Amino acid sequence: MHNLKEIRKNFDLFKSLIQKRNINLDVEKIKKLDDLNRQLIQKKEGLEKEKKDISKSKNKELFEKSKDISDQLEKVIIEQKKNKKQLDEIIFNIPNIPHTDVPEGNDENDNKEIIRVGDIKKFDFTPKTHFELGEKLKMLDFDLATKTTGSRFVFIKDKLALLERALSNFMLDKHITHNGYQEISPPLIASENTMFGTGQLPKFEDDQFEIITEEGSERKFLIPTAEVILTNVVKNTIVDVKNLPLRFVASTPCFRKEAGSYGKDTKGMIRQHQFYKVEMVSIVENDKCLSELERMTDCATQILDELDLPYRKMLLCSGDMGFSAEKTYDIEVWIPSENKYREISSCSSCSTFQAVRMKTRYKNHNNETTFVGTLNGSGLAIGRTLIAVMENYQNKDGSIVIPEKLRPYMNNLEIISAN
């Protein structure tokens, strides 16, 4: 979220910065609402002062007048609230401003490749898709999921389930013991305000699974990513600068409606309503965002290095970035059956955008209260890593070699083949 005080300094500049996102902001409307809002605040405060003075004077003759002021005040407050609500509705839905490092562009075609790592394996047979492999092994069952639940879910069984668990543990161990992240096992349900804090609400409500709760109680949602719950650990607090940076990691299921992606990746488990993801979150002093982003991205690619999976690192263009991000790297892993790279991690700096929404601050070295910087990144998406391992490590007979680093997590199993 943007600080109105900053926007107010130069509406046109703000408009042009947001334009990088291909959004044409009606700044005139914002200005009008803001001006009116401030007028109403002044009116309100004037009346409040009058009332306060009368009550302080303890002059009984003025008490009646105070009642009249209360009536006026009530009307002004209602008007001010209504006006502020209109203003908020606009402000809440404006995305973060792209950092100057970010290339301008419309969609993924304008993303900039930073580096390619790893050799793409040449198969002397046509590599199968992960779902062909999984179904042949009888370890991925999409039909069963359709029967019990619905589309875009999967049953993972047997050795593949073990592989999934191994991936999760392997990644967690790396981030905890080598990369300085604190392990967290968080709630998988978040309150409405928590979802607002990281930017999922109000704009992306359609993508969220909402839990039915009792009438009158706060709305609750299944987390679409652990970012939501891990970042909001510091919601509404003034963090002691001595404790920064805070680095959290969690392996959790993520739930997404995937509204608007009908027909996309319908086969296999690339795009599911539920998937595991290891998520990293950093809370930092706001001038350290970019260096932390590099560090975090390295933590993610390190996993792929160790699993010996080929990947490339992309710098997202302004049009392809998420709502809260100022700068994002996507890590894309090689998927042999598709003969292309697919996103397996996304690491973003959100500058102070989420902190403003969450009201998370710290005292900087000048003892000024200022907003923290927040970052989040997948390290990595488990479901997609499972796909990448299956496809890149497949043999002609449909068996799958287990990457060496994972074997200690799988009772030293070396290969997965049909039972």
Place this chain on the structure above:
RNA sequence: GGAGAGAUGGCUGAGCGGUUGAAAGCACCGGUCUUGAAAACCGGCAAAGGGGCAACUCUUUCCUGGGUUCGAAUCCCAGUCUCUCCGCCA
């Protein structure tokens, strides 16, 4: 599910109708002292929003939302959360 207790500043914790934005302590910052540090002593220290070039000033905020009152942290109502006891349970 039943019965109680509570929610106050970065933290602990007083206040229970009128200079209370809020005692005290801790933490933090500045100073004196010291070769340096510690201790001791002195001083400072909430946030959000509005006005002003600025010095500064005004408003709001003691869980949230209503109400009573000229005036509410303090009284009333509703809700949320936390704790204790009983029951149930992975």
